[in-house]
Amino acid sequence: MTKKKAHKPGSATIALNKRARHEYFIEEEFEAGLALQGWEVKSLRADRAGKANIGDSLRAGKANIGDSYVILKDGEAWLFGANFTPMAVASTHVVCDPTRTRKLLLNQRELDSLYGRINREGYTVVALSLYWKNAWCKVKIGVAKGKKQHDKRSDLKEREWQLDKARIMKNAGR
Template identity: 70%
Template sequence: MISFIKALSIMSSTMIKKKINKSGSASIAQNRRARHDYFIEEEFEAGLVLQGWEVKSLRAGKVNISDSYVVLKNGEAHLFGATITPLTVASTHVICEPMRTRKLLLNKRQIDSLFGRINREGYTVVALSMYWKNAWSKIKIGVAKGKKDHDKRASLKDKEWRVDKARIMKSANRA
């Protein structure tokens, strides 16, 4: 009987130490248009202040950050233009606003850096991706400068050349 209890306690302690991997990706949403429309100079990771219904919608993948950007006011950063579609079963007693501005959690030094670059150098801050980090939802924002049409054509040409070069190298390695 004592050996059974010891074996049970050893099993439970090893089960606690084992990290449980969730199925699926940690990524919630991507803003692919941002890299096409802007030169991304610097990236920051920020936390989000969310309500309960928003977290449930994020877990269901009901978010769109393609038109979102960051606004700085009163020494705080806010995400503007992100759409989190509410689930119909998740929130019956709460009034859901899908397009509300959400506060970003950044250090004071990071906010000052963003504020200086936006005001002096003419940059903008766009949302790049939203993902899970442990149990917290994070958003990657980028300090960006807008591309002109000829810049977009040049970057598309470079991308096509990289694909062709990889294809050529792959066929050369086979021969």
């Protein structure tokens, strides 16, 4: 009998969109599957597994979802602006387009909910994170409303106060 591989916690995350939480209020989050081509999956897996191998610059693929957003068109959801860097040693007979639009796999109830939410004024859908769930690549998307400049400043002040408060509480016990 073979043993199951030990899964390292925290190693499933491929890419995060930290800017989305700074630029938007995230009201609701959904988990969507991602329709990927073979070279994209291979590139993402090489990025996850090949970090300690020699020749990482040739094998490691990268993913960037910092500028990505979701468009709902013809009853389907599409991810725009995500960049999946192909591996340098990928097959030469396949044309690798790193910024192609990728279909998001959602059920009809989730699509209807997204349609209803983004038809309101000022709402959009952004990609928040890209990660592995078992053997499948998933993307977490969020229904978002843009922040004003004063909202961003107040969030920054709140974050700084939380850090200062934690520092004070830590030093108070000494």
